[in-house]
Amino acid sequence: MLVPIYYVPQILQQVALRGHNTQDLLASAGIILEDLGNASHKIPLTDFKALIRDALKLSGEPGLGLLVGRGLNPASHGIVGFAASSGASIADAMTIVARFLALRTPLVTMKIESDADEFRVVLDASPELDDTASLVLEVALVAVKNIADSLVLGGSICQRVHFAFPEPAYVGLSRDILGCDVLYGMAWSGMVFPLSGAMVKLSQHDAFVLQEAQLICQAELERVEHRGSLSEKIENMILKRQGEFLSLEQAAKLLNITPRTLERRLLDEHTTYQDIVCQLRRRIAHRYLCVDRISTKEAAFLLGYSDVANFRRAFKRWEGIPPSVFRRQTGKAS
Missing domain, CATH: 1.10.10.60 (Homeodomain-like)
Incomplete structure (x- = not known):
């Protein structure tokens, strides 16, 4: 599988912020500096996973995925983020992301669920990610939550975040970055919003x-x-x-x-x-x-x-x- 190099620059940035040279990381993944500005460039999944493992080891930061996700605003996702930011409501924006997420990455899928009270955004990582799945899920979930949060004047309405893997030692960092209740060891990964809030029409919406x-x-x-x-x-x-x-x-x-x-x-x-x-x-x-x-x-x-x-x-x-x-x-x- 070939994967786009979207978000590789943000991974490198987090490593560089900790005082490390990222040239070796690029070289190990077969990436040259010019590739980072090419939105269509792709690398083998095996190289992408190796880059993640090396970045975790070099940075010494187990919560690297959360920090990468925190740095991704709606504009970071190109046309997908732009389209979502034009949504008429949080529910509309999240539906747009779910529909077009494959344009940005084949490594995460997203679906929307709801009942009488809750609006749920469910994310699932490709099984081919192996031991790097949790980091990729953290990046994706924080980044998608950033899109939802950017639509609400005065703060996030996300009630809680779920992760379908065991609670890590850096759980405090997780709660600080996500700014809501974070539950681990759950049956699925994603976010929960009150249905009433997710359906509210956004005053700044301009189609x-x-x-x-x-x-x-x-x-x-x-x-x-x-x-x-x-x-x-x-x-x-x-x-x-x-x-x-x-x-x-x-x-x-x-x-x-x-x-x-x-x-x-x-x-x-x-x-x-x-x-x-x-x-x-x-x-x-x-x-x-x-x-x-x-x-x-x-x-x-x-x-x-x-x-x-x-x-x-x-x-x-x-x-x-x-x-x-x-x-x-x-x-x-x-």
């Missing part, structure tokens, strides 16, 4: 940005869907998935051909998969930046960039000017 983004993607889709080249079929495929920028391997699988065959056929059309994605992002970026209500930060996340700085660098490489200057020239707000 305009997502609606506008969907309209832009639809317009682009209509632009290419009647053409027949392979490159245009790939653009069509990406746009139909509402801006999910597939890896070459994912695109090849959907086209029922091998990655090598896809690369060869694109070379016959005098292009590459990377060029197609780059040009599509460039074109859609122009349209996003010409909409007043879509900020530069939101445009970056809608285009699949996990860090707005990476988007700014890419845009300057495309146009020779940063997005802020482009917006001023087109008379739009930054």
Whole structure:
């Protein structure tokens, strides 16, 4: 299994904060510094697990997963976090995360349950994680709780958190970071909210940005869907998935051909998969930046960039000017 390197930078940051050099961690996982800014880069699961084990050992911090999760705000999750932050309620936001979590990681699944009184967010780690499952669950659970908490003015409404593994020695850190009752040795991992609070409509909810983004993607889709080249079929495929920028391997699988065959056929059309994605992002970026209500930060996340700085660098490489200057020239707000 290949896994995205999302959240690897945050793991490295926690290790570095404790005074340790992280170069060896990167090297052991076959990652170079340039890879950390590439949202589509993936590494074998075995390397990812080795990196986690080495990070735990090097940092000497058994609660590393909690600390990594604490540093992840909604913006850290790219388009998934952005979409969830536009939810009409906590229940709506958590449903969005559950639906699209696979876009960020294949290592954790999430489902929603409710009854007359409670709204439950249930997370489950892949059995392939083995001894690293508890850390990955901690990262995911704290990060998802951060999304829910960010939607509520005045503090969290989460009643309690469950973990389906034994109580660790760092339980105090767990309760400090999560800020609510934390129970271990439970039948499932996740969060419990009062149903009434989870269903309350959020006053700051504004669905305009997502609606506008969907309209832009639809317009682009209509632009290419009647053409027949392979490159245009790939653009069509990406746009139909509402801006999910597939890896070459994912695109090849959907086209029922091998990655090598896809690369060869694109070379016959005098292009590459990377060029197609780059040009599509460039074109859609122009349209996003010409909409007043879509900020530069939101445009970056809608285009699949996990860090707005990476988007700014890419845009300057495309146009020779940063997005802020482009917006001023087109008379739009930054």
